[in-house]
Amino acid sequence: MSQQKIPATVITGFLGAGKTTMIRNLLSNTGGKKIALIINEFGDLGVDGDVLKGCGAENCTEDDIIELTNGCICCTVADDFIPTMTKLLERAQRPDHIVIETSGLALPQPLVAAFNWPDIRSEVTVDGVITVVDSAAVAAGRFADDHDAVDARRADDASLDHESPIEELFEDQLTCADLIVLNKTDLLDGEGLSRVRHEVASRIARKPAMIEARNGEVPASVLLGLGIGTEEDIGNRKSHHELEHEGATPHDHDEFDSFVVELGPIDDPAGFAEKLKGVIAEHDVLRLKGFADIAGKQMRLQVQAVGGRIDQYFDRAWAPGEARGTRLVVIGLHEMDQNTVRKAIQALV
Ligand SMILES: Nc1nc2c(ncn2[C@@H]2O[C@H](COP(=O)(O)OP(=O)(O)OP(=O)(O)O)[C@@H](O)[C@H]2O)c(=O)[nH]1
Structure with a gap:
């Protein structure tokens, strides 16, 4: 009988949304599941790895935390992510669940698509993509660009083919979600939060479930076990870049x-x-x-x-x-x- 596929949860969300905080909380209540954690961050300091390794979780020891440091995970899928996964799967003690924290600037689409590579597909499936949102930042309009200014810039420079990189990324990360966590609810009142919920929903055509959280406190039973198999649906969740340049090379982080x-x-x-x-x-x-x-x-x-x-x-x-x-x-x-x-x-x- 073939081994059951290992579920992998992808946690994404813009810079500072609360991904590491949520994972830290998750590791303290995994219900006995042995977790392997793959983390990737933008910048050369490895702060997230340091924070997560320091949390001393029994079901995810320092050996189970793998840092991908050669750039943003969406651009290094072939050179970094796939070999890391292959090595992880060769371990004598395989994890019950894999959690992947993308950098705050990563497009989740190429990462999820990598789960369709033959070597990976036969052994792992994407349990779900969870997008963490900084509700306070949404309320403050950080992802709502000044469209007049963008239009003016585009008029000056015909080569500008897209809107603000921040707004695009925010939407691309939402587009990929199976579950959206509206985090930092402590910073807003009920009315503000309801506006954020509408704003987030208006950014995407799909309607993934949306839950609210403070300090990323969401039970493991909610985050793990979605059972989606997102890799099979990734073609329906294209990023702005994929829609604008079918077949083009993936985005880079020049912006x-x-x-x-x-x-x-x-x-x-x-x-x-x-x-x-x-x-x-x-x-x-x-x-x-x-x-x-x-x-x-x-x-x-x-x-x-x-x-x-x-x-x-x-x-x-x-x-x-x-x-x-x-x-x-x-x-x-x-x-x-x-x-x-x-x-x-x-x-x-
Ligand atoms: N007030 C408040 N602060 C929060 C909450 N969740 C996280 N934070 C804070 O937000 C900051 C960023 O949190 P992180 O968990 O590091 O965010 P991240 O998404 O991992 O950040 P990057 O990896 O840099 O993209 C930290 O100072 C957290 O303590 C929350 O619900 N409320």
């Missing part, structure tokens, strides 16, 4: 850029965060995350900024022999001036 800023110790983390908000707003930084060395503290500070909202918390002690330091990854649109932003952040300490 976005990331870089790492290194700093010395920070004396006043609250003051630093306040001033950082100003830099983020002035330079349209989309996402900033990393770890900070706070003078006189044994613990390192995790810094997470999504747009102008900054969270900071001490996550663990600096390990013996570990080089203390402040390292922050900054992600923005390509036109962001790296040198100016780097200098502006360095000037804060």
Whole structure:
């Protein structure tokens, strides 16, 4: 008798929507299922891997967490994702379930389509694609572009064939969903949330289930076991790019850029965060995350900024022999001036 296919859940969603937070919560309540986690993030710091490995889940040990670091998963399917899956499937102890966290800038379509490759298809199936949405960011209009401005730009430059890259990606990630998690409900009231629900629904023709969550707290029984087999339906969930350029090469990430800023110790983390908000707003930084060395503290500070909202918390002690330091990854649109932003952040300490 052939072995049953292993279900794989793809978790996607724009930068900072709460994917890692949701997975962290999931790993603490898997109902005994052994999970293998494949994670991919944009930027050179490996913050998500560090956060998830640090959560010490029994059913997903450090060995079960695989980081894909050679670029965005949707562009490295053949070179990175498929070989990783093949190796995972060769393990003596196979996982009960595979969870894949895409980078916040990934198109889920090419990844899901990879499950139709013969070697993978015979052993794994996509249990479902879950798209996490930052409800507060939707309410603030972060994905609703200024269409007049875009039209004006297009009139100036005939080669511009699509709308804002952020808006497109947001819609492409929704288009792929079997389940949409409207996260960060704590930041909105009932009316605001209902507007977000309508706005999200209006962006896609399909009507996947939509649930609300705070801090990604959704029971494993809801997230795992959707049983969809999404790879068989992926042809009906085309991205903007696929619709505009049938048969064209996949998209790249030229529209976005990331870089790492290194700093010395920070004396006043609250003051630093306040001033950082100003830099983020002035330079349209989309996402900033990393770890900070706070003078006189044994613990390192995790810094997470999504747009102008900054969270900071001490996550663990600096390990013996570990080089203390402040390292922050900054992600923005390509036109962001790296040198100016780097200098502006360095000037804060
Ligand atoms: N207020 C609030 N903050 C949240 C919630 N969920 C996540 N966050 C915060 O949002 C920030 C980003 O969360 P992550 O889980 O790292 O988001 P992500 O989607 O994994 O981010 P990328 O991997 O960079 O795309 C962190 O500071 C979280 O603590 C929520 O429901 N409410």
